[in-house]
Amino acid sequence: MMAGLMSVSSRSAWIQRSFKGWIRGGIIQQQALLCVGGALAPPGDCIVTVEQAVSVWTQCFQQHGISEALLSSDYIIAHVLGKKTLQSLERRRLQEKLSDKQREEVWALCSKRLTSMPVQYVIEEWDFRDLTLKMRPPVFIPRPETEELVSLVLKDLQSLWRRSSLRCLEVGCGSGAISLSLLHSVPQLQAVALDQSQEAVSLTKENAERLGFLDRLDIYHLDIMKDTDLTVRSCSPVDVIVSNPPYLFSDDMESLQSEILRFEDHSALDGGLDGMSVIRQILTLAPRLLKDEGRMYLEVDPRHPPRIKSLVEERMLGLQYLGSHCDFTNRLRFCILQKRG
Known part of the structure; x- marks a missing residue:
């Protein structure tokens, strides 16, 4: 044993x-x-x-x-x-x-x-940047890399903070870590968050209420793989899309620590054969969700940035690939894209 x-x-x-x-x-x-x-x-x-x-x-x-x-x-x-x-x-x-x-x-x-x-x-709790969030299984536990994703978004959007209002969408909110951290840092921001897991939606709502952000956050129980039109109707238009989607290759799931496999939601981790099942759907929907020149920030597997860049350039998804960034371990981890005006 x-x-x-x-x-x-x-x-x-x-x-x-x-x-x-x-x-x-x-x-x-x-x-x-x-x-x-x-x-x-x-x-x-x-x-x-x-x-x-x-x-x-x-x-x-x-x-x-x-x-x-x-x-x-x-x-x-x-x-x-x-x-x-x-x-x-x-x-x-x-x-x-x-x-x-x-x-x-x-x-x-x-x-x-x-x-x-x-x-x-x-x-039953964990710190994410400046916030303490409630945690419970099987909702995905935010990792340090995602704190870097939030920092990247905040740094990149400083030029937009002078606007009277901004609206962002988090796809796959889990505990609400990304949305709530952005709301905490940008007073004029309104956010929308969605997740296919009811447990995640409930936990995000609980965290938003505890932290006093529920009046600036709309939370939806939606699966972007199935609820395409409803997602567009409910969530658009937004200035920013940010997501830490499931991006592990299915074959890599078996190599995860037993405590991850036993307790965390597999659907928040497994991105399909090439880890891009949900990522492709986000890319497809992004032009319908974003305002002109709106931006999208993705946390992905290090093997994904060149694939995403090629996909966007070859299929003309109405998006422009702006660049990639490494995480603190110097691995390609973040992609920035923009809707063509």
Whole structure:
């Protein structure tokens, strides 16, 4: 059995043995971990400091093949303490013992992480640029590259900010990260967001409401692969289209980490045989959605920019390919296109 997929009873047995050792060694006082009702429960009346809890769970995660073991412990325990990371705590705070309530919450959340659930889902939130967004499975978790996409859009559109109003469309909104970040940065912006997943639409709406942007964001449950005319009627015209569409090649899906495959929505990742199924549809619809000289920004696979450029130039889609940009790993990742006037 794979380490990250070990049963609750097996995980509990390992932690129980480990805790006995830590208790004998004076690392933690009191009795060993218990398995109650199929869940991992903390030892009762156990004195555990913040630092000890990090050490315990880092070792546990490492033993069971959980990726980024130390970071996982850090994020979860910091979250329970009301912080983003433990680095923001004073050194003396690391030596303070967890309250009974804090200890129980740490154990409950870390037990979820032991199932390989991504940390973002475990703590039910994640930071994207300047915003903290609610997260829950199976809605796609935004990656650092998409923060770069937003930065690229904002930098490129500075010349347009003097307009009294701007309107953008996000195709495949997921948690709403892109739209909400743009709304946060551009006060005169109105946005439209759509997704084929009802879970994503609901989460975007929840995040928009929490952050106070619901009055500037229209959210639609639409599938651009099927709801073509309705998408055009509901969303156009816009100055900007921005999208991080599913762009993985189907053959590459099998090589993803197990925690991604098990918990995240495959339809937000799998772009078909060549990763361009949804991208082609966006390119086809863009001239109908954009205003004259409106721009489109896409996050894609590094193999896609030359293919997109050729497709646009050969098929005369009413678009002009303006250029490509690399991400922080120096891989081609972003495409900029413009509707011909």
